[in-house]
Amino acid sequence: MKTADRKIADLLHIRKAEKRKSFAVLLDPDKVNFDTFPNFLEYAATHGVDFFFVGGSLITNYAIDRLVAAIHEYTDIPAILFPGSSLHIDPVADAILLLSLISGRNPDLLIGQHVIAAPLLKSSGIEVLPTGYMLIESGRLTTVSYISNTTPLPRDKPGIVACTALAGEYLGLQYMFLDAGSGAQFPVTAETIAAVRGTVDTPIIVGGGIDSYEKADQALNAGADVIVVGNGIEKNPELLPEVAACVKAFNSKIEVA
Ligand SMILES: CC(C)=CCC/C(C)=C/CC/C(C)=C/CC/C(C)=C/COP(=O)(O)OP(=O)(O)O
Ligand SMILES: O=P(O)(O)OC[C@@H](O)CO
Numbered sequence: 001m002k003t004a005d006r007k008i009a010d011l012l013h014i015r016k017a018e019k020r021k022s023f024a025v026l027l028d029p030d031k032v033n034f035d036t037f038p039n040f041l042e043y044a045a046t047h048g049v050d051f052f053f054v055g056g057s058l059i060t061n062y063a064i065d066r067l068v069a070a071i072h073e074y075t076d077i078p079a080i081l082f083p084g085s086s087l088h089i090d091p092v093a094d095a096i097l098l099l100s101l102i103s104g105r106n107p108d109l110l111i112g113q114h115v116i117a118a119p120l121l122k123s124s125g126i127e128v129l130p131t132g133y134m135l136i137e138s139g140r141l142t143t144v145s146y147i148s149n150t151t152p153l154p155r156d157k158p159g160i161v162a163c164t165a166l167a168g169e170y171l172g173l174q175y176m177f178l179d180a181g182s183g184a185q186f187p188v189t190a191e192t193i194a195a196v197r198g199t200v201d202t203p204i205i206v207g208g209g210i211d212s213y214e215k216a217d218q219a220l221n222a223g224a225d226v227i228v229v230g231n232g233i234e235k236n237p238e239l240l241p242e243v244a245a246c247v248k249a250f251n252s253k254i255e256v257a
């Protein structure tokens with residue numbers, strides 16, 4: 001049995017302590033075009049993407065291993081699994097967000113899939129990032145809400161989201177992920193992010209519907225440590241340098257201070 005290292009955990013905690021922000025690009029294995037993927041990876045590396053999140057609520061092509069192999073071949077950017085189920089585990093990745101869907105009341109996604117995954121995670125030696133995953137209502141039904149069969153947290157009730165995150169932290173979860181859901185009509189509000197930031201000490205990951213410099217800036221200002229962008233970049237690759245510039249601008253303010 002391999003012993004899992006803590007490379008990504010250390011990186012996330014150091015960056016949070018230094019108040020440095022990170023940019024994660026979500027790669028959906030079903031949507032990647034493998035002919036143009038090497039070019040995309042070089043483009044992402046040039047613009048300073050910090051992490052790739054690899055996953056989806058529903059994956060039909062089982063190309064995670066190929067996708068991660070390409071990430072490793074063309075970049076030094078860590079590939080972190082963002083799984084919708086235990087079927088989406090591939091030990092070739094650098095780490096896995098072990099999500100517990102604490103916004104929902106579906107026991108399979110709170111603990112069930114985790115029991116199935118645990119022995120595989122242990123034998124693979126993959127780095128495990130225990131993450132409280134909260135879905136926030138975002139204007140229309142998202143794939144993840146439908147597939148998980150859970151009701152998202154209300155969009156205009158930051159207090160409930162903060163209590164949910166706090167409960168997750170007390171249960172030992174080490175990262176909080178506030179997700180409006182992929183392709184969300186509205187991203188998680190600044191009020192919600194700020195309420196969670198004021199309540200827990202863990203790094204906070206925010207995603208769903210971030211499709212402009214302004215929305216990225218708003219999430220970072222409110223206290224997000226990592227912002228995740230998927231759909232926006234799939235639709236318009238020019239968004240990648242825009243969001244990267246936003247994260248860089250934020251980090252350079254800290255370096256100057
Ligand atoms: C314990 C393990 C290994 C798995 C369970 C993991 C849990 C609890 C998942 C929670 C619910 C879930 C289905 C999360 C998936 C989130 C995700 C990767 C979303 C990416 O976007 P999509 O929902 O695929 O959206 P598109 O419709 O844009 O493809
Ligand atoms: O695809 P988008 O809307 O950027 O969402 C990214 C991610 O947070 C979804 O789980």
Ligand SMILES: [Mg+2]
Nearest residue numbers: 028056057058
């Ligand atoms: Mg998907």
